[in-house]
Every structure is written in C-alpha cells, then in structure tokens.
Amino acid sequence: MNKENTNAVSFGAPPARVTRARAKAFGTSSAVPPSSKPLQDQKRVLRVKSKREAFDENIGSTVVTDSFQHKRRAVLKDITNSSCENSNVNIIGTTKVPNTRKDLSKKNAKVGADVSVNVLPVQEDAKTKLAEELSKIKVADMPVNSKEHVQASRSRQHGVVDKMLPVQAFKIHVRLRSNKNEGHSSASVVVLSCITEDMICEKSVVSKDEDVVDIDSNLKDPQACSLYAPDIYDNIRIAELERRPSIDYMEELQSDISPNMRAILIDWLVEVSQEYKLVPDTLYLTVNLIDRFLSHKHIEKQRLQLLGVTCMLIASKYEEICAPRAEEFCFITDNTYTRGEVLKMESEVLNFLHFHLSVPTTKTFLRRFIQAAQSSYEVPCLELEFLANYLAELTLVDYSFLKFLPSLIAASAVFLARWTLSQSDHPWNSTLEHHTRYKASELRNTVLALEDLLLNTIACPLKAIREKYRQQKFKCVANFTSTKPVGSVFQRSKQPIL
Known part of the structure; x- marks a missing residue:
C-alpha cells in the first residue's frame, strides 16, 4: 500500500485528498509534499492567464485598427480636398486629421459656406441675363x-x-x-x-363675338364634357367625311333593289324600334350601317329585310343597355329568316365594315345644335326639340338626302324648326352660326328640301314617322306647319343675322 502511493507521487500523479495512510506515508518517506493550493485555485490561475493573453491580443488588434483608420481618414481627407479643388472652390488643405466628429462638422460647415458664397453670384448673373433677354422679346x-x-x-x-x-x-x-x-x-x-x-x-x-353664347359654360354637369366638347365636335366633323356612304350606290351598284324599297325597309324599322323601345341613336346607326354596306356590296331583294334586321341587331348591341336577342328579330320578321342566317349576316356585315361602328350621325350633331338654339330662349322649348328631331328622322327615309352631310341636315332641321315655330324673328343667329360652323346662306338647299318633306309634297304613303310624332308625348309636332314659306327668308337681300 505504501509502495503504490510512493510510485504515484514519484510519477507526478495529480494530487488527491490527504488520507491517514497518505499522511503516514508522507511522513515516513522522503517525497516532497504536494502543493498547499487546491485544484480550484490552479484552475483559477489558468483562467486568469488565458484572459490576460486574450486582453493583450485585443490591445494589439486595436492598435492595428487605429492605425488603419488613421490612414483611411488621411486618404479621404486628400480626396475631399482634391474634389474641392476641381470644383473651383478655394479650400486650404490641412495635414491634421480630425479626431472627433465636432471637428468634422465644423470643417463641413466651412466648406458649405464657401460653396454658397461662390455659387450665389453665378445664379444671380444668370437670372439677370435671362431677365434682360425676356425684356427684349416682343x-x-x-x-x-x-x-x-x-x-x-x-x-x-x-x-x-x-x-x-x-x-x-x-x-x-x-x-x-x-x-x-x-x-x-x-x-x-x-x-x-x-x-x-x-x-x-x-x-x-x-x-368670340359679344352676341355668341357659350353653351359649354356648364362645368357642373360631368356628362356635358364642357371642357372638351369643342374639340370633340371638331373631330366628329372630320369623321363624318371619312365614314360617309356613297350617294349614288343605287344607280351604280344595286340592280335588284330601288330607293322605294329602301324607304319601305326603313319605315318598317321605325316601327320595330318603337316596338322594342329603342333609343333614337339605334335607328340612326341602323340606317348608316345599311347604306354603308349597300354602297359596296350587291344584295338581292330577298335578303334586304335580313340586312335591315341584322343592322338593327348590331346597332342595338352598340347603343342599347339591354339589346333584343337575335330570336326576337327573327320573330318580328314572322320567322322569315332563321337565327343562323341572322348571325351569318351579322358576321358578314361586321367583317366588311371592319367593326367601324363609331360613326357620327345626324342625331350626334342635333343634340349640340338644339342646345345652341335653346340658348336664345329663357325657358327651354320642348316643341323646338321635338320638331327638329321629327324633321331629322324624315330624312332617313328619303334616299336623296344622302348627298347632304349629317351636320348640314342637323343644322337645317334646327333652322326650319325655329322658322316653323316663329316667323317674327330670323331663325339663325350668331350663336348658331358659331357652333354649327354654317352660315344661313349655306343651308338654303337643305332647308328647302326639308320643307318639301314636311309638307309631303310628293304624297309619300309611308307614315310611320308622322304617326310617331303625332303622339301627345312629342307635343304633336307632326301637325305643325308654317304660315309663310321658308324661301322668303333667303330672298331677303343682306338680311342681318340677329
């Protein structure tokens, strides 16, 4: 037992707890007793030593970092000074590196003051030169x-x-x-x-003339498009020339149909529009599509009614909120045509017209021209509006009115309506001339032709439009006649326009 303890101590085994046997062995042997410090104290010493070494390493890295930052600040200082020299700003470069942010802020403030002092005179010189140039401009x-x-x-x-x-x-x-x-x-x-x-x-x-009334001054109504209305109607005046049907397609192209057959078809379509309570724009667009198709495509008289209902179906889809279905147009023809025939004709018409359905009609111009005519009344005259619409719809039936532009027909309808309601004043004024772009002398031929339609001088048997405007809801304007012929207005020499 003593021999084992002695060998353990001689080989430098780690010290252990002192027992009676070990104390006896230490007392009898010549071995050196273990250190008086326990194991925990030795660990504490090792820990302190490692911390001290780590601290020394941090100090060394800090010194290196400070030297690097010192060099970096010195380089930035040189770049700043060189950039200021390139910008023609006088700054005295200093070799002392700023150690604090306070010094840097003072230096930047000084640079900004120098720059502002040098730039302000340049701006003032530019302003003075610009003012001198503008003063010379006339x-x-x-x-x-x-x-x-x-x-x-x-x-x-x-x-x-x-x-x-x-x-x-x-x-x-x-x-x-x-x-x-x-x-x-x-x-x-x-x-x-x-x-x-x-x-x-x-x-x-x-x-603008002093007597011209600005009908676009109502900026409160968003639907009036008051700011853009003049430009819109300028573009529409150009579009009515581009999408205009031929004026002699009956003589040049169509050999199986006649103007009388066309009039019968349109008179029947007026009744159809009343049956389905379609808006007037649908009727005007229907007639426009028929004439544009017949201007370039030959058609047999057996398919003329099919073309009419198909064009009304297309116009209804374009203008109406709830358009009638194709089956309803087949029913209105007493099932003369099937749904497949109507859809096939619809595809043929749309492809031939290249889907160009946005065309100005007489109704498009009539709204604006009636608004200009109402400006001379203190209270809007409903008879004037209904009578002008009545005259405009009469022209849809007559093939000879294709030679007149839609805007010209609308202006002439307003002219004749004002003359029919009152012969005391001249029916044309400066406001109407300004907004319609037509003088009274330019309306002469169209107004005289309209008067013949109103008086029914040719005794036309087609009366769908006349019966429509004899109703009380339209103020029975179809019964209105003028006591004096409108030709007397144009016979007056140098008649002043009021």
Missing part, C-alpha cells in the same frame, strides 16, 4: 408664315377660331432664339410657354 413681333396667315384668314371667314396658330408661331420663335442663345434656351421656353397660354386664353375670349 410677343407681337413673332414671325408667322404666309401659310398660317392664309389659314387664319380662312378661319375668320368661317367664324372659326384656330387655337393652334399662336402655338405654331411660338414654336417657330423659340426655335430661332434657341439657335442664337443656346445657353438659356430651356429657361426661355419655360417662361414663354406661360406667356403663350395666356395669349391663347385671351384670344379665345376676344375672338
């Missing part, structure tokens, strides 16, 4: 081409104000000045654009 001396002068004179003759003329002159003037002064051309455009907008507004106000 808007009245803007060069305008001879072509623009001719266009302006034509527009004055027709009572039309072309608002694009000042804009064109403005663009030419700016282009000339930008070549001379390229330095401040952009600033000149900005200021001159404001001047030109004011000029356009002033011109639009001054160019």
Whole structure:
C-alpha cells in the first residue's frame, strides 16, 4: 500500500485528498509534499492567464485598427480636398486629421459656406441675363408664315377660331432664339410657354363675338364634357367625311333593289324600334350601317329585310343597355329568316365594315345644335326639340338626302324648326352660326328640301314617322306647319343675322 502511493507521487500523479495512510506515508518517506493550493485555485490561475493573453491580443488588434483608420481618414481627407479643388472652390488643405466628429462638422460647415458664397453670384448673373433677354422679346413681333396667315384668314371667314396658330408661331420663335442663345434656351421656353397660354386664353375670349353664347359654360354637369366638347365636335366633323356612304350606290351598284324599297325597309324599322323601345341613336346607326354596306356590296331583294334586321341587331348591341336577342328579330320578321342566317349576316356585315361602328350621325350633331338654339330662349322649348328631331328622322327615309352631310341636315332641321315655330324673328343667329360652323346662306338647299318633306309634297304613303310624332308625348309636332314659306327668308337681300 505504501509502495503504490510512493510510485504515484514519484510519477507526478495529480494530487488527491490527504488520507491517514497518505499522511503516514508522507511522513515516513522522503517525497516532497504536494502543493498547499487546491485544484480550484490552479484552475483559477489558468483562467486568469488565458484572459490576460486574450486582453493583450485585443490591445494589439486595436492598435492595428487605429492605425488603419488613421490612414483611411488621411486618404479621404486628400480626396475631399482634391474634389474641392476641381470644383473651383478655394479650400486650404490641412495635414491634421480630425479626431472627433465636432471637428468634422465644423470643417463641413466651412466648406458649405464657401460653396454658397461662390455659387450665389453665378445664379444671380444668370437670372439677370435671362431677365434682360425676356425684356427684349416682343410677343407681337413673332414671325408667322404666309401659310398660317392664309389659314387664319380662312378661319375668320368661317367664324372659326384656330387655337393652334399662336402655338405654331411660338414654336417657330423659340426655335430661332434657341439657335442664337443656346445657353438659356430651356429657361426661355419655360417662361414663354406661360406667356403663350395666356395669349391663347385671351384670344379665345376676344375672338368670340359679344352676341355668341357659350353653351359649354356648364362645368357642373360631368356628362356635358364642357371642357372638351369643342374639340370633340371638331373631330366628329372630320369623321363624318371619312365614314360617309356613297350617294349614288343605287344607280351604280344595286340592280335588284330601288330607293322605294329602301324607304319601305326603313319605315318598317321605325316601327320595330318603337316596338322594342329603342333609343333614337339605334335607328340612326341602323340606317348608316345599311347604306354603308349597300354602297359596296350587291344584295338581292330577298335578303334586304335580313340586312335591315341584322343592322338593327348590331346597332342595338352598340347603343342599347339591354339589346333584343337575335330570336326576337327573327320573330318580328314572322320567322322569315332563321337565327343562323341572322348571325351569318351579322358576321358578314361586321367583317366588311371592319367593326367601324363609331360613326357620327345626324342625331350626334342635333343634340349640340338644339342646345345652341335653346340658348336664345329663357325657358327651354320642348316643341323646338321635338320638331327638329321629327324633321331629322324624315330624312332617313328619303334616299336623296344622302348627298347632304349629317351636320348640314342637323343644322337645317334646327333652322326650319325655329322658322316653323316663329316667323317674327330670323331663325339663325350668331350663336348658331358659331357652333354649327354654317352660315344661313349655306343651308338654303337643305332647308328647302326639308320643307318639301314636311309638307309631303310628293304624297309619300309611308307614315310611320308622322304617326310617331303625332303622339301627345312629342307635343304633336307632326301637325305643325308654317304660315309663310321658308324661301322668303333667303330672298331677303343682306338680311342681318340677329
């Protein structure tokens, strides 16, 4: 037992708890007694040593980092100074590296002050030069081409104000000045654009006659499109020329049908529109589609009614909220045509017209022209509105009215309606001339032809439209007649337009 303990101590075994046997053995042997410090104290010493070494390593890395940041700040300082020199700003470079944020903020404030002091005089010089240039500009001396002068004179003759003329002159003037002064051309455009907008507004106000009533002044009604109505109707005037049917297709193309057969078909379609309570726009669009199709496609008389109901089906889908079905149009023809035939004809018509269904009709212009005519009344006259619509629908039946534009027919209907209701005043005024773009002399032939329709001089037996407007809901305007012929208005020489 003693021998084992002695060998354990001699081989440097870790010290253990002192027992009686070990104390006796230590006392008798010559071995060195173990250290008086316990194992926990030794571990504590090792832990402190490792912390101290780690602390020394951190100190070394911190020194390296500080030296790196020092070099980095020095490099940034040099770059900042060089960039300021390139921007023509006088800054005295310092070799001392700022150690605190306070020093950096002071330095940046100083740089900003120097930059502002140097830049402000440049801006003031630019403003003064721009003011001098603008003071020399005279808007009245803007060069305008001879072509623009001719266009302006034509527009004055027709009572039309072309608002694009000042804009064109403005663009030419700016282009000339930008070549001379390229330095401040952009600033000149900005200021001159404001001047030109004011000029356009002033011109639009001054160019109108004092007697012309602005029918687009009702900005509260969003459906009136008051801001865009003049431009919309300018585009519609162009569209009525592009989508116009042929005026002589009966003589040139159609050999199996006649104008009388066309009149019978349209008179029957008027009754169909009343049966299904369709809006007037559907009827006008139906007639337009029929005439446009017949202008380029030959058709037999057995299929003429099929073409009529198919065009009304297409117009109903375009104009109506709840359009009648194809079966209903088959039923209205006493099942003369099947649903398949109607759908096949619908596909043929749409493909031939390339789905161009947005066309201006007489009803499109009639709404605006009636609004212009109502401006001369203190209270809106319902008889005027119904009578003008009655005259316009009468022209749908007559094939000879294809030679007149829809806008011309609408203006003539308003003219004759005003004359029929009152012969004391001239039926045309400056407001109607301004908004319709027609003078009274330009309406003469159309108004005389309309008067013949109203009086039924040819004794036409087709009376669907006449019976429609004899109803009380239309104020029985079909019974109205004028005591004086309208031709007397045009026979007056130099009659002033009130």
